[in-house]
Amino acid sequence: MTPAEIRDEILDILSEIAPDEDLSDLEDAKSFREQMELDSMDFLDIVMELRKRHRVQIPEDEYTNLASMASTVSYLEPKMREIVKA
Amino acid sequence: MSNTDYDTIIIGAGMSGLAAGIRLAHYDQRVCVLEKHYTIGGLNSFYRVNGRNYDVGLHAMTNFTEKGAKKGPLARLLKQLRFRWDDFQLAPQAGSAVAFPNIQLNFNNDIQFLRSEIACHFPSQIDRFDRLLSELIEYDDLKQDDFEISTRKVLGEIFSEPLLIEMLLCPLMWYGNARQHDMDYGQFCIMFRSIFLEGFARPFKGVRLILKNLVRRFRELGGTLRLRSGVERIDVDGEHAMGVTLEDGTQLTAKRILSSAGVVETMRMCSNSSKVDVERTGELTFIESISVLDCQPKDAGFDKTIVFFNESDKFNWSQPESDLCDVRTGVLCSPNNYLYSQEAGELEAGFIRQTSIAHFGRWMALDERAYRQQKMRWYDLSTESATRFVPDFRRHVIDTDVFTPKTIRRFTSHDNGAVYGATKKQLDGTTHLDNLYLCGTDQGFVGIVGAIVSGISMANQHCLRSDL
Numbered sequence: 001m002t003p004a005e006i007r008d009e010i011l012d013i014l015s016e017i018a019p020d021e022d023l024s025d026l027e028d029a030k031s032f033r034e035q036m037e038l039d040s041m042d043f044l045d046i047v048m049e050l051r052k053r054h055r056v057q058i059p060e061d062e063y064t065n066l067a068s069m070a071s072t073v074s075y076l077e078p079k080m081r082e083i084v085k086a
Numbered sequence: 087m088s089n090t091d092y093d094t095i096i097i098g099a100g101m102s103g104l105a106a107g108i109r110l111a112h113y114d115q116r117v118c119v120l121e122k123h124y125t126i127g128g129l130n131s132f133y134r135v136n137g138r139n140y141d142v143g144l145h146a147m148t149n150f151t152e153k154g155a156k157k158g159p160l161a162r163l164l165k166q167l168r169f170r171w172d173d174f175q176l177a178p179q180a181g182s183a184v185a186f187p188n189i190q191l192n193f194n195n196d197i198q199f200l201r202s203e204i205a206c207h208f209p210s211q212i213d214r215f216d217r218l219l220s221e222l223i224e225y226d227d228l229k230q231d232d233f234e235i236s237t238r239k240v241l242g243e244i245f246s247e248p249l250l251i252e253m254l255l256c257p258l259m260w261y262g263n264a265r266q267h268d269m270d271y272g273q274f275c276i277m278f279r280s281i282f283l284e285g286f287a288r289p290f291k292g293v294r295l296i297l298k299n300l301v302r303r304f305r306e307l308g309g310t311l312r313l314r315s316g317v318e319r320i321d322v323d324g325e326h327a328m329g330v331t332l333e334d335g336t337q338l339t340a341k342r343i344l345s346s347a348g349v350v351e352t353m354r355m356c357s358n359s360s361k362v363d364v365e366r367t368g369e370l371t372f373i374e375s376i377s378v379l380d381c382q383p384k385d386a387g388f389d390k391t392i393v394f395f396n397e398s399d400k401f402n403w404s405q406p407e408s409d410l411c412d413v414r415t416g417v418l419c420s421p422n423n424y425l426y427s428q429e430a431g432e433l434e435a436g437f438i439r440q441t442s443i444a445h446f447g448r449w450m451a452l453d454e455r456a457y458r459q460q461k462m463r464w465y466d467l468s469t470e471s472a473t474r475f476v477p478d479f480r481r482h483v484i485d486t487d488v489f490t491p492k493t494i495r496r497f498t499s500h501d502n503g504a505v506y507g508a509t510k511k512q513l514d515g516t517t518h519l520d521n522l523y524l525c526g527t528d529q530g531f532v533g534i535v536g537a538i539v540s541g542i543s544m545a546n547q548h549c550l551r552s553d554l
Contacts, residue, residue, distance in 0.1 A: 017168070018165055019168070019170045036156065037156035037157060039162070041162065041165075042165060048113055048550065052113055
């Protein structure tokens with residue numbers, strides 16, 4: 001997956017978790033917590049969705065990399081590079 | 087794999103069990119929800135008599151927050167279960183009241199309204215009320231150590247008007263206090279937040295809509311629901327649960343078990359449990375007297391969503407000392423009096439439901455004939471007591487139904503028909519077995535939203551993390 005495809009995938013996960021949320025003006029550099037008020041349960045859900053969909057494993061002490069869209073995409077890029085977008 | 091082996095077995099198809107089931111099935115677990123009764127919902131079930139739909143538990147959904155709210159238990163459960171706010175079609179309350187002799191405090195889903203009522207009736211207490219509010223906002227719920235502090239003691243230190251303390255405790259105890267007389271401060275904080283800071287709402291179609299959504303989702307995700315499947319025992323090997331044996335002899339195995347049957351009830355199921363701590367069993371149970379009116383309740387003068395009344399200045403929260411019921415206090419609720427949308431319109435029939443405190447043992451001891459007679463008798467006594475505090479609606483009544491602790495027992499299988507579960511809560515959901523966990527009422531959360539959140543958080547903590 002390219003960084004753009006990974007970004008789309010994260011957006012898809014976020015829209016599944018929070019279907020009432022308007023994600024069109026999400027700012028990549030700003031934290032999810034600040035913009036969407038995601039809590040620790042939500043971050044766990046993002047991790048679990050990635051595992052369910054792509055078998056990507058994220059150790060608990062690396063969850064902090066998922067703070068914003070920009071940090072998430074750069075963190076996941078090496079892990080998801082080989083995955084072919086379905 | 088055979089269909090007798092699961093990742094997780096969940097005992098009880100109430101709100102918490104179904105919510106946990108959805109979480110686990112969503113993450114591809116093989117999940118089986120076992121329900122003893124022939125229908126789902128537990129305390130929050132529904133039934134149909136004489137062509138009319140009745141809810142069992144639901145007066146109101148507490149923890150209401152408006153669409154778009156990002157915080158609070160309702161927002162959390164929507165995200166965790168992947169529902170939209172609109173899926174539950176929640177309509178907010180019209181307005182409620184706490185009625186004591188010669189004084190009534192009105193409230194709605196805006197805490198400022200209650201605050202203004204207190205400022206008006208108890209001007210000397212308003213600064214103290216503000217202090218309570220600021221303490222509540224800081225309170226971090228669900229720490230077992232602080233949870234069991236006496237609420238009466240805390241409030242006694244804040245307020246100098248005993249009547250206000252009683253009036254604040256009345257609705258909060260009515261909607262979620264398993265203990266008699268006093269309340270755990272943790273429980274008080276949960277209830278205060280869910281009722282006064284968030285608020286009441288109801289789906290136009292009642293609890294059916296919520297259950298239908300949960301079951302449909304659970305089934306779509308591949309979950310198995312077995313009705314009429316009471317658990318005879320949890321099969322235990324050492325400190326580990328191997329699975330369950332059903333009442334019909336069927337054996338099922340699982341990596342873990344999540345039980346919403348209640349802490350005492352679950353311990354009793356364990357094949358090796360030598361002593362069951364029955365002291366913890368709750369004793370508060372109720373009768374519900376339902377009146378069907380020939381008009382909308384507001385046209386009979388009853389325009390409140392919920393009225394909590396108490397006939398003296400001291401609120402007495404304990405099981406009846408000598409009779410089948412204690413009707414000195416009660417709750418009246420009309421499912422008609424919610425602000426439903428234009429499209430939904432009004433409910434067809436007018437309903438007023440009234441809850442009174444009852445004694446489980448005395449109701450269970452009645453023979454069939456006495457049981458029927460007592461239902462009628464206590465319907466009359468409870469409505470007579472209530473109409474001292476609300477307009478007398480009795481001449482509009484065209485049909486009645488009463489359900490009792492016996493009914494509650496049938497739907498929930500809880501000891502004593504206890505509605506709010508055990509007196510001592512097990513907040514982290516752990517048990518003496520390393521793969522048996524609790525969810526539901528005995529976890530400190532109450533109400534529909536609380537039960538669902540309990541199922542979600544126990545599924546997350548105990549049944550999903552171990553797979554990571």
